[in-house]
Amino acid sequence: MKTTFCSTLAILALTTGIAHAQLVIEPGSDDRINWASLDEFAAAHPDLEGQSFNILGPWLGGDQELFQSVIAYFNEVTGARANYSGSDSFEQQIVIDSEAGSPPDMAVFPQPGLASDLAARGFLRPLGQETADWLVENYAAGESWAALGTYADQDGTEQLFAFPYKADVKSLVWYVPENFEDAGYDVPETYEDLKALTEQIAADGETPWCIGLGSGGATGWPATDWVEDLMLRTATPEQYDAWTTNEMPFNDPVVVNAIEEFGWFAKNPDFVAGGTGSVAATDFRESPGGLFASPPACYLHRQASFITTFFPEGTVVGEDADFFYMPAPASGDLGQPVLGGGTMFAVLSDNPAAMAFVEFLKTPAAHEVWMAQQGFVTPFSGANPEAYDDPTVRRMGEILLDATVFRFDGSDLMPGAIGAGAFWTGMVDFVGGASAQDVADRIQSTWSSLD
């Protein structure tokens, strides 16, 4: 507790210093950025001069600096002072601070589940129907995004409480273009093609997939991402939603089918590098290494955008390694579903400047400034895709913009005991030989036992 307090102090001290830092891109200098939107925003909020408020969030290090570079524009055009502080135990701190009656004015939630919990206990301020409509109109798959921030309040009325900003794309399959060229494989367009490609690679005597579920205490989570992605490709988005809230039981045939679909890839010894046994034992950070072995240990690797960090040093994404959208089935009509994650902004106090900050996040510039730096993907169709500094990230952004359905990482929406517990261990058991039905039954029985 003491160390948390001390480090918060240190971070506060740091942030106040950075608040006066120079703007990273001189306003007006970069024509990819919609500077006019900033001026319009400032003109619409003339009375913020001298006001200040705090934002608490999970971003530290590089992300913290990048977010502060965005805040700097808000401070500049309004004359207000937004102070961001990051915490590596955000999830605990926000609950403690709220219950202690000293919440930050604004918080950045990495998991909608937590925000929904706080909304139900009356700690969050509704953002209004206007903002909900704005999301539906301006975000790709806007209904999905608006639904993500809509929770029941204390009285059980559903309202928009959280504003999504900064997304991650998870539905990505990584490959090495050179290996594909050598072997004469094409990037699959449909889910059926992907399975055909898998079979073809195996028939050629090669190994199609590298899958690693190991992650220390969190072993199993990469499999939950697989199952979520496959749920979106074998079931309707409504079924997906019902699954994450347990309206549809975990052992429903639809879910069991998605788990078995994952088993089609992971439980066939010819389809995974090192055989089925090594799937659960391989660390997810080491797993993509097989793509770059010579001869390649595998040709495909499904993982979220952050995995590039664990590629061999010097790998240039876009040349040495590339990705494609985990394709949707051609049959049926499930559209182009994208699985992802993201952060949500919520207001916790009556501070008008904090409310204005939500308006600020609706300006294209608030997105473009971060896009022009690094590590930011947005579903906001009003933001200029040209602003992405990195062509690879731009393509991820395009995947989000093309999405007809966006769904948040399902395990993050489930209660912790399931999404960060029983679901993980269940997947490990499944890969270890248990049947999909048994695993699903066990997870459901844990879920039923929660109150």
Added chain:
Amino acid sequence: MELLWLAVSTIAIGVFGCVAWFWGSNWILDRIFPPRGPNAGDNIRRAGQIRPWLFLGPAILFLGTYLVYPVLDSFWRSLFNANGTRLVGASNYTWLAQDAKFRESMVNNMLWLLVVPALSTLFGLLAAQLTDRLKWGNIGKSLIFMPMAISFVGAGVIWKFIYEYRASGETQIGLLNWIVTTMGGQPQLWLTLPGWNNFFLMIVLVWIQTGFAMVILSAALRGIPEETIEAAILDGASPLQVFFKIKVPQIMGTIAVVWTTITIVVLKVFDIVFVMTNGQWGTQVLANLMYDWMFRGTPDYGRGSAIAIVLMILVTPIMVWNIYNARKEVR
């Protein structure tokens, strides 16, 4: 730097505070009841009655705050729901009784209880006896004792490397799989072999605890009166007979203390399982299960506390027996 400063000042304040308390309280007591003057006798008697409480006071206070209160609070919490907002009575315990993971943990803990104290004590006793009169015995003992100096987490990491698996054909970086493949076998996923993996984890604790058993038992062996052994030898007893019929019975009390001490360690085993398998592949144990419910994902204080209470109830009788045996030894 800031942390270092904090640590140093904490130590300084702690040490100085202790000295100040004992010296200061003693001094004040002597001022109130001076051991001289007309009532010297009475004063010395009164001071003598108060002094132990003065010296024990801080310990009693801190033990109360940090030991008794948490136990009571854990029990109280175990009667509430996940976030402690609603009294749910014994339902956390009825849930435990029906939970498959809890049953798995109980079975595994029982296995650990049977295997680890027995093997550690046995190996410790053997090592103590065999190295007793050897010239290089002390070197041997030091080697066996060394794992005691490694933290459980460190030991877990070391042994995780020993069991490390690479697909057949790749270079094996795990010692065990390297041996197996060199002998022409197939590499094995030791830590995921159902049933067996529990024993692979237990070996780690045996490896650590054998040294402890050896040191204590070796001292006990030395303490056996020479006359009894000489008498047995004169009567024509073989070395094995001397060991089993003369030595072991005489150190039975010590063996019991060593056994129970290791048993308590085993019941609380957490680090090794957490580091090596995190309770997956059927290796869950109580302490790790408690940690899972308490801290993973959204914390469930009710269930975590309920498991903690079960663990405490299991440890208590063994601890009592351990203290009883240790006191018997002293007498």
